[in-house]
Amino acid sequence: MLSNKLFPDAHVLPSIIKACAGLLAVNIGKQVHGFSLTSGLSLDPFVESSLIHFYVKCDEIIAAHKLFDNMAERDVVSWSALAAGYARKGEVANAKKVFDQVQYLGFEPNSVSWNGMIAGFNQSGCVLDAVLMFQQMHLQGFKSDGTSISSVLPAIGDLGYLSTGSQVHGYVMKMGFYVDKCIVSALIDMYGKCQCPLDMTRVFEETGQVDIGACNALIAGLSRHGLVDEALKVFRELHGRERELNVVSWTSIIACCSQHGKDIEALELFREMQATALMHGKAAHCFSLKRDITSDVYVGSALIDMYANCGKIQLARSFFDRMPIRNLVCWNVMLGAYAMHGNAKEAIEIFLWMQRSGQKADAVSFTSLLSACSQSGLTEEGRYYFESMTKDHGVEARLEHYACIVSLLGRAGKLEEAYSMIKNMPFEPDSCVWGALLSSCRLHHNMRLGEVAAGKLFELEPENPGNYILLSNIYASKGKFKEVDRVRDIMRDKGLRKNPGCSWIELKNKVHMLLAGDKSLPQMSQVLDKLDKLSMEMKKAGYMPNTDYVLQDVEEQEKEHILCGHSEKLAVVFGLLNTSQGSPLRVTKNLRICGDCHAVIKFISRFEKREIFVRDTNRYHHFKDGDCSCGDYW
Structure with a gap:
């Protein structure tokens, strides 16, 4: 346009400035600002307002404030944008200072003004200020809308203010805001953060919605409280209705299963997700x-x-x-x-x-x-x-x-x-x-406090089998096998079973699962033969198997045999047999890696000259040249 000697007027220039804001093109926007100054268009109120919005959106808040102070005719739109900009940056004092200036500017805040402050404080983590601004809005006679409610509910949840959240819930029902999907999701999330799973489920059922946002909030909330079966039920119902699932849906339910002992279900869901979303x-x-x-x-x-x-x-x-x-x-x-x-x-x-x-x-x-x-x-x-x-x-x-x-x-x-x-x-x-x-x-191996916990x-x-297993392991480490049997009897009476040690390794775009002690893998004889050869090399180097990690009441030789069947060892050796020399190996395990396996994999990384990554339930272990990234502390 400029190359054709056509100059933008006060109607076109705001659109150009808005485009610069949308692209976060700070340098170009400043050039446009310079053009507006030399052309005299900077005095137009629409151009000034557009420039303030541009600077705020590009995080140039000082420039925006300077421009606002020099405006010939300040308006509520520019003022609201500046105050909200400070709120989003977490600059509480400056945000409130600008907001309080309204009494001297000749106009009143509108819903956009209040919403910008509440949402801004919430986004910057100033959750208490977001709630206080919401309360101040009501005290001054302004009614909340969908934006202010969906912005303040996450802040209320973060603070754990259940009473305030219940009051907002009552207002939502009174005003008929249940039709707003964002508000429903925010209510469910708020009750989840406030440790109220029953209220969270009640909101979901009362609204009768199957919106994916509400479902994701419910799954995350149920998971937070360890209600994994209920979370799985919600997920399966959503999936059964052929609703469009997103990455949050899959991630929430897989994490929920993984964190609460349902490792096989987590793996099955992960594979299902891969098939549909990869x-x-x-x-x-x-x-x-x-x-x-x-x-x-x-x-x-x-x-x-x-x-x-x-x-x-x-x-x-x-x-x-x-x-x-x-x-x-x-x-x-x-x-x-x-x-x-x-x-x-x-x-x-x-x-x-x-x-x-x-x-x-x-x-x-x-x-x-x-x-x-x-x-x-x-x-x-x-x-x-x-x-x-x-x-x-x-x-x-x-x-x-x-x-x-x-x-x-x-x-x-x-x-x-x-x-x-x-x-x-x-x-x-x-x-x-x-x-x-x-x-x-x-x-x-602290039995006294272990029993308390x-x-x-x-x-x-x-119903979480992991807790019984941990107590059983403490008893076994002390040689109290009668107590071990008592705990296992309790598990059997409750219908609980220990999750078997399981590791996964991906080779040539295919995931292979190896269970502890499982002999069904087609290459298991080669895997065990390779493991025996590695064990001989390790013993030559002075390594002796650490049978303290075998908690069964069996002979020492049998303990060594059990150690050889740990799933992470099997997965690493399986990877050695099926990949080229020097290529890295990546293994995932459903339980915490044991000390003996940790020592063995350290040795393998040096002896075979491989980088080996093992992700257990606790953390990542990066083995290289006989050392591990954890420094043997995990």
């Missing part, structure tokens, strides 16, 4: 590469998470470093990736970088940070961040944070301190907290 996922990734949108914060976050889950932590970090813009989700995904791999020092480095960049941490950030410290045995660092979370960052400790700190202390052998932490918690500990203590008692878990989740 082609779409690959197409989406290729599309993002062709269109050069991998730097987009949402696409980038998904890629970081995907590569971290596949064990490629360096590639995940490479994507993170190349992102020109990062939001809270990006930072948290990278923190979670390092926590998953037990890279505590790198997680702390990311957290400190996050602080320097001005991004405020939230509850999810600290969960990942504390988890990373726990995985690596950084006890003092974990204590420091747990204390500073509330004191320095204003983030109230939740159940998941206490579970992390209990695990941190327990794994370091400070079991009495961990138990004292549980007894002094400001709310009732859940199964995650007691489970963290029981796992630590199993690690350190197991007793609590038997009350909270009586």
Whole structure:
């Protein structure tokens, strides 16, 4: 248009500025701003308003504020955008200062003004400010709409304000907002976060909706409370109605099964998901590469998470470093990736970088940070961040944070301190907290506290076989096999069974499952022969099998034979036989890797000159040249 000597007027220029905002094209937008100044169009109120929206959306909030202060005719639209911009950045004081200026500007806030503040505070993790702004809106006589309600409910859930959430629920029913799918999903999510699974299910049933967002919220909430059978039922009903499932649906139900002992169901669901979604996922990734949108914060976050889950932590970090813009989700995904791999020092480095960049941490950030410290045995660092979370960052400790700190202390052998932490918690500990203590008692063979933790878990989740197995293992490690038999009798009476050790390895686009002690694999004779040869080489090098990890009351020779049948060993050797020399191996296990298998795989990585990645229920282990990334602490 310009090359044809046609100059935009005050009607066209706002459209150009809006396009720059949509593309986050900061430099071009500034050039357009310069053009508006030289042409005199910058004084037009529509052009000024468009420029303020542009700067806010491009995170140039200081430029937006300066422009607003110099406006000849300030309006409610520009003022609302500026206040919401500060709220989204988590700059509470500046957001409220701008918002309070309305009394001197000659106009009143409208629904967009209030909604921008509530949604902005919620997005930036300032959840208490979001709820207070919502209450202030009502006190001043403004009615909530669908946007304000769906924005404040997540904040209410994060705070655990059940009474406030119930009041909002009553308002929703009174105003007939049940038809709003976003509100229904937010209500279900809120009740889930407030530890109210019955209310969560009631909302889902009352609305009669089968919207995928509501279903995903219900599945996630049921999973959070360990109600895996109910979650599976909801998922299967949705799937049976041939509803379009998305990645959140599949991820939620697979994680739910995996975290609560239903490993076979998790594997079956994963394979089913692969069959229906893998082609779409690959197409989406290729599309993002062709269109050069991998730097987009949402696409980038998904890629970081995907590569971290596949064990490629360096590639995940490479994507993170190349992102020109990062939001809270990006930072948290990278923190979670390092926590998953037990890279505590790198997680702390990311957290400190996050602080320097001005991004405020939230509850999810600290969960990942504390988890990373726990995985690596950084006890003092974990204590420091747990204390500073509330004191320095204003983030109230939740159940998941206490579970992390209990695990941190327990794994370091400070079991009495961990138990004292549980007894002094400001709310009732859940199964995650007691489970963290029981796992630590199993690690350190502490029978007294193990019995306490197991007793609590038997009350909270009586149908979870894993808790009975952990207590049984503690008794077995002490040689109390009568107690072992008693626990197993209880399991049998309840119809519970131990989940067999199971490992998976993908070779030539096909997933192979190996069960502990299973002889049905076509190549099992070759696998066992190779394992025998490796055992001989290990004994020559001075390695002796650690039979402490066999908890059956059998002879020593039989214990060595049992160790050879552990599924992760079988999967690694199966991979050696079916891949070219030097290629890496990736194995997934449904249980925690045992110490003997860990030592064997370390030896194999050096003897066979292979990189071996093993993902167990606890973390990633990266074996290379006879060492493991966990530093033998897991």
